Amino acid sequence: MTTALTPVLSANWDRADAPTLEGYRATGGYRALRTALAMEPDALVETVKSSGLRGRGGAGFPTGMKWGFLPADNPNPRYLVVNADESEPGTCKDIPLMMASPHTLLEGVIISSYAIRSNQAFIYVRGEVLHVIRRLRRAVEEAYAEGLLGTDILGSGFDLDVVVHAGAGAYICGEETALLDSLEGYRGQPRLKPPFPAVAGLYASPTVVNNVESIATVPSIVANGAEWFTSMGTEKSAGFGFFSLSGHVARPGQYEAPLGVTLRELLEMAGGVRAGHELKFWTPGGSSTPIFTDEHLDTPLDFESVGAAGSMLGTRALQIFDETTCVVRAVGRWIAFYAHESCGKCTPCREGNFWMVQVLDRLEAGEGSEADLEKLLDICDNLLGRSFCALGDGATSPVMSSIKYFRQEYIDHFEQGGCPFDHAKSTVWGGTQ
Template sequence: MTTLTPVLSKHWDQADSFALETYRRNGGYEALRKALRMAPDDIVEMVKASGLRGRGGAGFPTGMKWGFLPKDNPNPRYLVVNADESEPGTCKDIPLMLANPQVLIEGVIIASYAINCNQAFIYVRGEVLHVVRRLQHAVAEARAAGLIGENILGSGFDLDIVVHTGAGAYICGEETALLDSLEGYRGQPRLKPPFPAVAGLYASPTVVNNVESIASVPGIVAEGAEWFSGMGTEKSKGFGFFSLSGHVVRPGQYEAPLGITLRELLDMAGGIRPGHRLKFWTPGGSSTPIFTDEHLDVPLDFESVGAAGSMLGTRALQIFDETTCVVRATLRWIEFYAHESCGKCTPCREGNYWMVQVLDRLEHGKGTEADLDKLLDICDNLLGRSFCALGDGAASPVMSSIKYFREEYIEHFTGGGCPFDPARATLWAEPTGGKGR
């Protein structure tokens, strides 16, 4: 695979790519016109046939999720877009909303029509104020053009869209915590079942989808299910953003078919920074088990990454070279999870707190090998036992870093401190030259 597939990012290089006029000039809202001439159930079936899977990390089939809404429930239906992008390394939805918010809005209108919803919400992380303002402006433009409101394009379909800003809690990226926050409560995950499709926002049938998932819908409607399913792999269809960050020459968003490998992405990104080599990386953000240079050729699709021992997640590829201390990196991630734990369940609230204490002790050379067993024991009590997936995500980098770099952990306490401390520098490698792969 040597080419990218710029679809959502195709016109990002245009200075006014965010404007409604530009979006329409590039064919925007033609998919909406087509969708409004179709039966809603036909759109759901088209999305199912395309093979689109949730781009927020879990990879659940989007069309199937829409189809779960009960037909006999008299309550109103809601569509909620999860734009609370908060995980370290995950940075695809924010640039998408900033550069092309209209594709998201068109996707929201089509998806709302497909599930018979007349009220949609876009829940955005409050710290990204520039994105909030861009979205609010885009919604106002679409409303002024008659694309939001009553009798959209003369179809008889009514829809209102509300841009709601969160308060910066990572836990609100979990769909039920997001719904509690949207209702005005403290953001904490709900017990499931019932699932949001049955009793979501205001105890009514609700679909919660990621930004990229909804933004992919206009292309599917415009080009057809076969166009989308013709990209990617047999079970992981379509394209997606691969967010490269860290020790890479050209970090950024690479929109490519699922199944591309890190080696291919690095070739396009100029490789690891000159004079260094790849040490470890995350295939799906900090909440997924880390990979090493031995996984360079693992196809980045849901099944292949899972078979190799990690998760595709949000395709947030954090790249670390040989100058990075894996213990320190893991500690920083767990400090984040400890800070962001909502405290509702004991395994997550206590487990992350104590992992920070143990990792901090290890990083400063004051630990023992028994501490590694203690970390794995805490992870065992976190994995599958916490109220939501935050606990599972926190256990992932700890367990995988010990799996691949146990000797480096041991070097910290046998050597009396971090071997990457410039004062000791026992593990600093000589520059390798070239791209270092």
């Protein structure tokens, strides 16, 4: 496995005209679409299956297999829904991709829709990123004008309409069934499964819901072949992906690299932890994944290795925290976010996150006791596997892992009667270097 950067989706980001159709075509854009339209849809699905592409939205489910779940005998129309509701704290990969090169996503949408025999696709975007919504809609307009969308695309006989839909900014709508309810005009809340979206999704019809990066990767697989894709990454985690480095790192940003790269290697590319400081803890896949410490610097960042080490690859949102950061405060802020964003549909998540905020606030203020640590773990035990969707499960991750690795730091708070950290030294919390 090579550890060099692999600029594929980000290859044209340095071009001023990258967001335009003309600029995208200048770098080979929409050539893969012509190749795809000359293939049978089933052959496209098999190509994606053979590539080993796994969902880039966090769960890592095989994309081609997901497409294959659509029932062949269902008479209802089929829909493709792109989950662009990027909301996970620390995750910032889909929004830069859509902003820098919206046609990369759009070409993926057209190819994927053709593969699953869908004539209607939706891109569900977080409502706060108005600049991205405008850029996507402009790209859609350009595609319609050039015959890349609409009826008889490029003379193939394939018809497709694409709608860019702006959500209202709810984290829960990143969960695929809550997204579908929101898209239908209802309050965004998770649905009971089964039935799964592949059988009864949008408007009770067969639906594929995929992440932005997953769909945007499809054109490169069609253009270069499945073997090209599997030549990168690891045996079970093929290909490349964005690794979002943020926090206490010298050069934060998006690093497109093969799966299996390590944080140590990424930090070398990013200039390391900020000058004069050392790594304390980090998230491998956003705040809903168990935290890692410096002992995990050489853990390969692929689905299997990260799982074996006790966490999840998730969205590859690598938040870096140095020794100036209070882990109790960091976890408290994350849980406050989950408490705020809980849809309230199920009791474990609604009540569990609310009460964890109270306990964590008390601990950070130095007013807790060791019994509070056991209370937190007990709440997590009642949340994990018992909430309606993955929001509740994700909220337990930073709490349980932080107590595992930094139990003494929690104890220091109530033994010393307050937080022992000077928050002004941590730029993550708005201080200065």
